[in-house]
Amino acid sequence: MHRKISYKAFLHLNVFLMGLPFVARAADSPIPASPGTGGGASALQASNLLNPNISVVGWFQGMTGHPHDPGHDSEPVMQLKETELGLQSIVDPWARGDFFVSFDQDGNANLEEGYITWFHLPGGLGFRTGKFRSYFGPFNRTHPHDTPFATRPLAEKNFLGEDGLAGTGGGLSWQIPNPWIFLNTDLEALRPPAVTDTPSFDRAERKDLLYVGRINGYLDVTDSQNLSFGGSYANGPSGQELTSLGTSSDTLHTQLYALDLTYRWKNPARAIYRSLIWQNEILWSKHEVTSIDTVQSWGLMSWLQYQFMERWATGGRYDFSQFATDNGTHEYGGLVFITYSPSEFSHISLQASHVKRSDGLDENLGFLRVLFNIGPHGAHAF
Amino acid sequence: MKFKVFLVLVAALFLSPVLASAKLQVVTTTEDLASIAREIGKDNIDVTAIAKGYQDPHFVDPKPSYLLKLGRADVLMIVGLELEVGWLPPLLQNARNSKIIPGNPGYFDASEGCHILQKPTGVVDRSMGDVHPYGNPHYWTEPENGRAIARHMAEKLSELDQSHAAEYTANLKQFEDRLTAKEKEWNTLAATFKGVKVITYHNSWPNFAEAFSLNIVNHIEPKPGIPPSPAHVQDLINQIKRDKIPLLLIEPYFDDKLPAKIAADTGAKMLIFPPSVGGIKDIKTYFDLFDHNLKLIADAVGGKL
Numbered sequence: 001m002h003r004k005i006s007y008k009a010f011l012h013l014n015v016f017l018m019g020l021p022f023v024a025r026a027a028d029s030p031i032p033a034s035p036g037t038g039g040g041a042s043a044l045q046a047s048n049l050l051n052p053n054i055s056v057v058g059w060f061q062g063m064t065g066h067p068h069d070p071g072h073d074s075e076p077v078m079q080l081k082e083t084e085l086g087l088q089s090i091v092d093p094w095a096r097g098d099f100f101v102s103f104d105q106d107g108n109a110n111l112e113e114g115y116i117t118w119f120h121l122p123g124g125l126g127f128r129t130g131k132f133r134s135y136f137g138p139f140n141r142t143h144p145h146d147t148p149f150a151t152r153p154l155a156e157k158n159f160l161g162e163d164g165l166a167g168t169g170g171g172l173s174w175q176i177p178n179p180w181i182f183l184n185t186d187l188e189a190l191r192p193p194a195v196t197d198t199p200s201f202d203r204a205e206r207k208d209l210l211y212v213g214r215i216n217g218y219l220d221v222t223d224s225q226n227l228s229f230g231g232s233y234a235n236g237p238s239g240q241e242l243t244s245l246g247t248s249s250d251t252l253h254t255q256l257y258a259l260d261l262t263y264r265w266k267n268p269a270r271a272i273y274r275s276l277i278w279q280n281e282i283l284w285s286k287h288e289v290t291s292i293d294t295v296q297s298w299g300l301m302s303w304l305q306y307q308f309m310e311r312w313a314t315g316g317r318y319d320f321s322q323f324a325t326d327n328g329t330h331e332y333g334g335l336v337f338i339t340y341s342p343s344e345f346s347h348i349s350l351q352a353s354h355v356k357r358s359d360g361l362d363e364n365l366g367f368l369r370v371l372f373n374i375g376p377h378g379a380h381a382f
Numbered sequence: 383m384k385f386k387v388f389l390v391l392v393a394a395l396f397l398s399p400v401l402a403s404a405k406l407q408v409v410t411t412t413e414d415l416a417s418i419a420r421e422i423g424k425d426n427i428d429v430t431a432i433a434k435g436y437q438d439p440h441f442v443d444p445k446p447s448y449l450l451k452l453g454r455a456d457v458l459m460i461v462g463l464e465l466e467v468g469w470l471p472p473l474l475q476n477a478r479n480s481k482i483i484p485g486n487p488g489y490f491d492a493s494e495g496c497h498i499l500q501k502p503t504g505v506v507d508r509s510m511g512d513v514h515p516y517g518n519p520h521y522w523t524e525p526e527n528g529r530a531i532a533r534h535m536a537e538k539l540s541e542l543d544q545s546h547a548a549e550y551t552a553n554l555k556q557f558e559d560r561l562t563a564k565e566k567e568w569n570t571l572a573a574t575f576k577g578v579k580v581i582t583y584h585n586s587w588p589n590f591a592e593a594f595s596l597n598i599v600n601h602i603e604p605k606p607g608i609p610p611s612p613a614h615v616q617d618l619i620n621q622i623k624r625d626k627i628p629l630l631l632i633e634p635y636f637d638d639k640l641p642a643k644i645a646a647d648t649g650a651k652m653l654i655f656p657p658s659v660g661g662i663k664d665i666k667t668y669f670d671l672f673d674h675n676l677k678l679i680a681d682a683v684g685g686k687l
Binding site: 096177181273343344 | 434436442445447449450476478479480483508512607608637
């Protein structure tokens with residue numbers, strides 16, 4: 001996952017666990033001095049010094065085949081699938097602020113995230129508040145355009161929603177001091193998303209909150225290999241049920257569990273040429289449909305990306321998923337891709353996916369995905 | 383009782399990183415800074431470098447394990463000029479160590495006071511490749527910049543650890559005396575290949591070239607960070623043949639297949655040319671870096687200029 005940040009880039013609390021294998025590079029350029037324009041450029045630069053850094057990511061997508069997925073069956077053959085505007089800056093000596101606004105192909109705006117982070121609190125604590133993507137597993141924290149894929153993994157979509165689990169609230173993060181490995185824990189309390197955004201949860205009563213907890217670790221196996229791992233838990237309202245008298249209602253709940261494991265390989269002496277990332281995540285859900293009926297379902301994904309040349313990467317993904325409210329059916333499938341990156345700021349990818357839908361239909365799709373990024377571009381999260 | 387003992391032991395283990403050492407904890411982004419810091423701090427500091435000398439310092443994964451080191455650091459020493467912009471910011475923001483964030487005493491930018499080349503003054507955009515808007519960050523390859531870094535470091539260490547200030551001052555003098563003596567040796571050696579034309583893979587060497595009178599005429603990368611196209615490779619081959627360029631200097635973290643082919647096609651010599659301490663096993667100190675690289679060129683040219 002990469003962020004287009006500037007002051008030098010921001011990593012949300014603890015988003016260490018994801019990353020495209022491309023790391024930002026700022027090399028050295030013998031740029032000719034240009035006395036005629038230098039003063040003007042400097043003056044303009046100075047006037048902008050305290051403005052937030054602005055970056056824009058465009059995601060064009062062409063598609064062949066006919067989607068059998070509700071909500072996607074009328075998706076156009078060509079679309080500017082997403083345009084994301086990022087505004088990021090230091091707020092004061094103690095905090096920074098981040099805003100991400102996305103626009104769909106019709107120009108509808110959506111505040112994806114907007115939050116302040118205090119990242120140097122005493123005791124190894126960090127805290128953020130605002131609207132943000134929940135740290136329920138490494139994949140959920142990744143903006144869709146920052147993943148290698150044209151489509152969302154089935155399990156992520158069926159349990160957490162097309163855009164992932166996000167909400168307004170606060171999150172506390174604590175690095176657990178120990179001499180052996182990196183360990184971190186996160187606790188979040190959020191306003192629950194609507195069921196139309198996230199199938200596992202819904203807004204019931206005003207006071208009901210969604211709680212998310214996560215513990216994750218990181219281990220260097222060798223200089224070139226490392227493992228990231230974590231466990232996540234979410235508990236929140238999934239709806240309301242009228243009491244037997246019909247005069248009041250009880251809140252129903254969903255509990256979600258997830259485990260993830262990521263293996264990375266990259267020879268540091270040849271970092272720009274070869275790398276591999278293999279990430280696996282499995283989710284379980286206990287979803288109260290009524291006070292006496294709980295649906296237990298699950299899903300998983302496993303994906304791998306191999307960078308085989310300086311500008312080329314290939315990979316694939318396997319998906320299996322039941323549904324939050326239905327464990328009698330499931331869907332499964334896979335996706336393969338090859339991506340050429342002329343620079344860190346543009347990526348051109350050909351992808352093909354096959355999904356066996358729950359109604360037995362075979363869905364075969366092909367994609368051309370073009371990502372481009374303008375504006376200051378800072379560090380990538382790990 | 384046993385349970386209490388167990389609790390105390392567990393607490394001690396978890397607190398041990400905090401209580402680990404009374405020495406000043408220094409984290410540097412590169413081995414070069416670590417080497418100079420060791421010369422100045424000697425036994426009074428513990429030094430850890432994040433990027434190894436054989437790594438491209440632009441491309442370092444911000445691994446969470448580095449956070450453990452940064453979380454305990456009293457001072458972070460960086461090369462600056464956005465050399466580390468691709469990986470240091472997320473580490474700094476997540477280290478939960480306010481001592482080492484910019485503006486605080488534990489944040490040390492080694493580029494301050496150094497002789498920086500190629501500062502752009504015009505408009506900068508990415509059509510120029512990956513640019514450093516504040517100038518070329520490979521400035522440590524000039525010995526006088528090593529001196530400036532050492533002086534600056536001695537001030538910083540003395541400020542943070544006043545009880546050993548006299549030792550840092552004495553160590554600095556020792557370093558400078560040795561550097562002065564070495565510079566005479568290096569300049570004598572460099573005089574044997576003064577003005578030699580070279581092509582480097584990346585634009586890592588302007589300070590080194592200025593210090594030792596190398597003439598860098600082109601780069602294998604057509605623009606910083608941009609892989610060479612076939613047309614650029616052909617231009618290089620033509621240029622090497624036409625201008626009789628004898629040397630290709632390749633940083634060890636770049637694939638040497640293409641430079642080796644260019645060398646074979648043109649008769650130029652390809653040298654694996656480490657820009658950092660630890661770039662190869664034999665380069666263990668800042669002084670070794672210049673000893674090794676200057677001898678490499680002198681041996682390759684062999685008085686044929």
